Amino acid sequence: MNSFQVANELAPLPLSPEFILPEAKRPQLSEVTSLDSIPIIDLSDHSCNDGNPSSSLVVQKISQACEEYGFFLIVNHGIPEQVCTKIITAINDLFNLPSEQISQLYTADHTKNIKLCNYYLHVEGGEKVKMWSECFSHSWYPTQDIINFLPQNIGTQYGEAFSEYAKEIDSLVRRVLGLISIGLGVEEDCLLKILGDQPRLRAQANFYPACPDPELTLGLPVHTDFNALTVVLQSQVSGLQVIKDGKWITVPAIPNAFVINLGDQIQVLSNGRFRSVHHRAVANKMCERMSMAMFYGPGRDTIIGPIDDLIDEEHPPRYRKYCFSEFLEEFFKQEGKWRMVKEVFELPY
Ligand SMILES: O=C(O)CCC(=O)C(=O)O
Numbered sequence: 001m002n003s004f005q006v007a008n009e010l011a012p013l014p015l016s017p018e019f020i021l022p023e024a025k026r027p028q029l030s031e032v033t034s035l036d037s038i039p040i041i042d043l044s045d046h047s048c049n050d051g052n053p054s055s056s057l058v059v060q061k062i063s064q065a066c067e068e069y070g071f072f073l074i075v076n077h078g079i080p081e082q083v084c085t086k087i088i089t090a091i092n093d094l095f096n097l098p099s100e101q102i103s104q105l106y107t108a109d110h111t112k113n114i115k116l117c118n119y120y121l122h123v124e125g126g127e128k129v130k131m132w133s134e135c136f137s138h139s140w141y142p143t144q145d146i147i148n149f150l151p152q153n154i155g156t157q158y159g160e161a162f163s164e165y166a167k168e169i170d171s172l173v174r175r176v177l178g179l180i181s182i183g184l185g186v187e188e189d190c191l192l193k194i195l196g197d198q199p200r201l202r203a204q205a206n207f208y209p210a211c212p213d214p215e216l217t218l219g220l221p222v223h224t225d226f227n228a229l230t231v232v233l234q235s236q237v238s239g240l241q242v243i244k245d246g247k248w249i250t251v252p253a254i255p256n257a258f259v260i261n262l263g264d265q266i267q268v269l270s271n272g273r274f275r276s277v278h279h280r281a282v283a284n285k286m287c288e289r290m291s292m293a294m295f296y297g298p299g300r301d302t303i304i305g306p307i308d309d310l311i312d313e314e315h316p317p318r319y320r321k322y323c324f325s326e327f328l329e330e331f332f333k334q335e336g337k338w339r340m341v342k343e344v345f346e347l348p349y
């Protein structure tokens with residue numbers, strides 16, 4: 001059920017109690033630092049120190065970002081601006097459908113393949129606090145299922161925009177996984193091969209309405225992504241924040257840039273060298289915000305563990321091997337709480 005209030009200068013509304021977090025879980029926005037930001041990497045920069053792909057500057061910058069932040073922004077990636085504008089417009093149009101239409105799409109069943117839902121955070125006392133967002137989540141393919149799920153007046157627009165967008169992101173992910181593999185010192189196709197030819201491809205369109213009091217609530221709870229690699233497109237409003245050295249930093253909303261972040265599976269595959277980092281989305285008082293997160297992960301039956309070539313006497317495995325379905329099961333057990341999923345698979349060090 002959609003229960004958003006709209007902040008309005010003439011009639012400011014207080015935040016309704018179902019969204020209000022206990023004090024200890026509030027975002028404390030005044031403490032978010034602007035002294036640091038995630039690295040911005042120019043993918044068109046082919047400069048290289050000595051002709052060896054592993055020493056290209058882009059690979060070095062990506063590796064450093066993966067070690068220190070688990071997040072980076074990419075620019076000059078070659079994806080046409082208009083493909084991105086179209087998907088953001090489609091998300092905007094979807095979430096601005098009349099409330100009778102949109103409320104029919106909601107489900108509380110998180111196992112559904114295509115769903116419109118609200119996330120919540122379990123707080124002490126077993127209570128659930130609603131997050132200040134609405135999320136439309138589905139697979140990348142087949143597009144026809146997404147079109148059929150949505151009301152006719154938006155289905156075709158969203159489906160077409162998404163299908164075009166997914167094709168571009170698919171090749172971008174392959175390219176970035178190649179650069180990350182080279183940075184790890186393994187073959188360029190190593191990560192892609194391990195993730196397999198039936199990857200788990202999920203998308204989540206997030207909508208954060210303008211919020212009467214962003215200090216009291218969150219757009220999305222603190223989490224790490226449980227997949228391998230995520231590509232996020234933001235509308236022109238910032239709201240994504242990342243933990244760095246114990247402090248929250250804001251990811252700027254740069255036009256024509258994508259946010260790339262590593263999921264838990266890359267942390268495990270890299271044996272802890274590259275990091276999957278806690279992040280959250282905060283609400284904004286003045287503007288609504290949209291984002292599209294594209295998740296690339298292993299298929300359910302894929303075996304994940306530290307890459308063999310990265311293990312030797314000096315670098316013993318820090319995680320045990322597991323089947324990705326085991327990881328998913330653990331993830332869903334912890335849904336709505338502070339996530340500590342990969343820790344369950346850690347080996348004594
Ligand atoms: O809205 C955003 O920028 C972040 C979304 C996110 O972290 C997610 O969907 O996993």
Ligand SMILES: [Fe+2]
Nearest residue numbers: 223224225279
């Ligand atoms: Fe995320």
